[in-house]
Amino acid sequence: MIKNRAAAIAGAAILASAIAAQQPPRIISIIPAVTEMLFAIGAGPHVVAVGTFDDYPPEVRSLERVGALLDPDLERILALKPDLVTVYASQTDLRQQLERAGIPTFEYEHAGLADVMATIRTLGARVGRVEQAEGLAAAIDRDLDAIGKKVAGRRRPRTLLVIGREALAIRGIYASGGVGFLHDMLSVAGGENIFADVKRQSVQATAELIIARRPEVIVELRAGDIPAAQQKKEIAAWGRLTSVPAVASARVYFLTDPRTVVPGPRIAEGTGLIARTLHPEAFK
Amino acid sequence: MRSIRQRILIVSAGFGGLAAASIVLAPLVGSTTIDLARALDRSVPFSENTDAQILFIARLPRTLAGAMVGGALASAGVVFQGLLRNPLATPFTLGVSAGAALGAMLAITFGWTFGWLGIPAIPAASFAGSISAVTIVYGLARARHGGLSTNVLLLAGVTLNAFFSALILFVQFLADFTDLYRMLRWLVGDLDVASYQPLATALPLLLVSLAVFAWLARPLNLLSLGPDAAHTHGIDVRQAQRAAFFSASLATGAAVSIAGPIGFVGIVVPHLVRLLVGADHRVVLPASVLFGAAFLVCCDVVGRTLIAPVEIPVGVITAIIGGPFFLWLLLRRG
Numbered sequence: 067m068i069k070n071r072a073a074a075i076a077g078a079a080i081l082a083s084a085i086a087a088q089q090p091p092r093i094i095s096i097i098p099a100v101t102e103m104l105f106a107i108g109a110g111p112h113v114v115a116v117g118t119f120d121d122y123p124p125e126v127r128s129l130e131r132v133g134a135l136l137d138p139d140l141e142r143i144l145a146l147k148p149d150l151v152t153v154y155a156s157q158t159d160l161r162q163q164l165e166r167a168g169i170p171t172f173e174y175e176h177a178g179l180a181d182v183m184a185t186i187r188t189l190g191a192r193v194g195r196v197e198q199a200e201g202l203a204a205a206i207d208r209d210l211d212a213i214g215k216k217v218a219g220r221r222r223p224r225t226l227l228v229i230g231r232e233a234l235a236i237r238g239i240y241a242s243g244g245v246g247f248l249h250d251m252l253s254v255a256g257g258e259n260i261f262a263d264v265k266r267q268s269v270q271a272t273a274e275l276i277i278a279r280r281p282e283v284i285v286e287l288r289a290g291d292i293p294a295a296q297q298k299k300e301i302a303a304w305g306r307l308t309s310v311p312a313v314a315s316a317r318v319y320f321l322t323d324p325r326t327v328v329p330g331p332r333i334a335e336g337t338g339l340i341a342r343t344l345h346p347e348a349f350k
Numbered sequence: 351m352r353s354i355r356q357r358i359l360i361v362s363a364g365f366g367g368l369a370a371a372s373i374v375l376a377p378l379v380g381s382t383t384i385d386l387a388r389a390l391d392r393s394v395p396f397s398e399n400t401d402a403q404i405l406f407i408a409r410l411p412r413t414l415a416g417a418m419v420g421g422a423l424a425s426a427g428v429v430f431q432g433l434l435r436n437p438l439a440t441p442f443t444l445g446v447s448a449g450a451a452l453g454a455m456l457a458i459t460f461g462w463t464f465g466w467l468g469i470p471a472i473p474a475a476s477f478a479g480s481i482s483a484v485t486i487v488y489g490l491a492r493a494r495h496g497g498l499s500t501n502v503l504l505l506a507g508v509t510l511n512a513f514f515s516a517l518i519l520f521v522q523f524l525a526d527f528t529d530l531y532r533m534l535r536w537l538v539g540d541l542d543v544a545s546y547q548p549l550a551t552a553l554p555l556l557l558v559s560l561a562v563f564a565w566l567a568r569p570l571n572l573l574s575l576g577p578d579a580a581h582t583h584g585i586d587v588r589q590a591q592r593a594a595f596f597s598a599s600l601a602t603g604a605a606v607s608i609a610g611p612i613g614f615v616g617i618v619v620p621h622l623v624r625l626l627v628g629a630d631h632r633v634v635l636p637a638s639v640l641f642g643a644a645f646l647v648c649c650d651v652v653g654r655t656l657i658a659p660v661e662i663p664v665g666v667i668t669a670i671i672g673g674p675f676f677l678w679l680l681l682r683r684g
Binding site: 229232235236240266274275278296299307309 | 380381382384396397398399400402403404407408409412457461462463470471472523526528529530531532535536540542543544545654659660661663
């Protein structure tokens with residue numbers, strides 16, 4: 067709480083200095099999840115530039131782009147004279163450069179599902195929108211609870227949550243491990259992660275591990291426009307692993323909705339999509 | 351003094367036994383435990399037999415991939431070292447792997463999903479990339495000399511490696527960061543093929559290369575005396591060099607298309623084999639094929655069991671063994 071209050075004071079200070087200068091605060095967000103949060107708590111009009119991968123809400127599509135995690139464009143960021151820049155915690159160089167230029171930063175790190183709400187609250191305090199942030203975080207919590215209640219009491223299928231693999235082959239598979247927001251979403255959605263015991267955000271899953279752990283459902287998260295025919299072919303690629311229950315019972319799914327992979331304000335909707343996939347009968 | 355035939359037989363039998371033992375034993379261990387009796391039980395339908403699927407879909411193709419890739423890279427290393435008359439040459443010195451890597455990176459970045467003759471995009475693109483690299487290096491080496499100058503070959507290869515690496519960095523820069531993990535994973539090398547199809551595709555290419563290697567053994571022995579000496583012994587130097595260059599490049603390209611550029615096998619194995627059996631290519635080549643196969647299969651067993659269920663890519667294991675070995679070789683030579 068103290069931390070939040072300090073952040074609130076700092077946020078108020080940013081706003082105060084902007085008001086004193088008769089200018090609205092200028093925010094740059096190069097993190098899609100945080101950009102969504104800023105718009106969702108009503109700070110959208112203050113966002114002057116976003117990152118390469120931002121595409122929601124639609125308003126951001128007309129904004130200037132200033133790079134992303136690996137290639138932030140410091141020069142353009144400085145030229146836009148921001149009052150606040152959101153950066154990934156791992157972007158230590160960028161943070162130091164901005165600090166030297168006297169520009170405050172907001173540090174962000176992908177973590178668990180609860181951290182999404184925590185980030186929204188801290189961000190709200192930082193940009194002087196405590197109430198809106200509180201409201202949004204509470205609403206997401208409520209929605210997640212509602213999903214949890216819908217699937218409560220149902221058998222939790224052992225699920226493999228795939229976040230990447232080679233095209234048309236059961237190779238180079240990355241799956242969600244036992245920590246992180248994807249694992250938490252799966253858990254809320256009523257699934258049992260087959261890699262819950264691996265305490266990492268992602269696991270490089272070999273064919274052997276997948277056959278041995280016998281997932282009952284395979285969900286592939288692939289944000290993007292993948293034609294239905296291509297999805298069908300990709301799902302067919304699992305066909306060789308006939309002893310895997312998910313393959314035998316044709317419970318391999320593609321979710322291409324970006325809401326499932328952006329840990330922002332739409333995370334409850336994304337969780338809902340996974341829940342509907344695992345427990346279609348609960349949502350009839 | 352034994353005749354050369356006897357030596358080839360004895361050495362091949364010895365290393366062949368080692369390779370056979372590792373290929374038979376490696377599928378029995380892994381990141382999970384399986385019930386071998388159940389895996390081989392024909393009364394359980396294969397589609398429901400988890401143990402059998404682990405054995406035949408996960409482990410066996412993987413072991414065979416290790417044997418093929420290890421044998422190919424090790425013997426290609428011998429041929430490149432003989433051709434370039436440089437003990438530090440590797441199958442990747444002349445840019446084959448950089449070309450393959452560029453192809454694979456393009457396939458990953460642009461999400462190519464086409465299949466070519468049933469071969470998925472990434473191995474197809476990597477093989478096409480290695481063929482382009484080979485063609486460019488050969489063209490450069492010929493343009494300067496008419497014949498094949500090994501110095502020009504080396505320079506062209508090293509330059510092409512650097513240039514392709516720059517292009518790879520550029521392609522990686524264009525990629526979405528979720529693809530970067532897959533690129534890194536490909537570059538480290540990985541044998542988890544989970545299918546016999548890539549092996550069946552690469553096998554004919556490898557067999558052609560091995561047949562040429564068998565023919566090359568004597569010319570390589572004479573080439574090690576220098577091109578002029580080889581010529582006086584009645585060797586068509588240019589023809590031998592060309593055969594060595596293309597066959598070793600083909601073997602390397604095929605191996606890399608299966609498993610990515612697994613490093614150090616092509617240098618560690620040839621030198622270990624020479625330490626054991628001497629420098630005669632007629633003995634070194636078959637011994638390297640067999641020992642390379644055993645070596646990579648064993649490295650992969652270590653990689654998939656050491657910290658299971660998390661797996662260490664085999665390329666990391668070979669690099670950990672190979673790096674210090676390479677330095678030792680360099681110091682010993684100096």
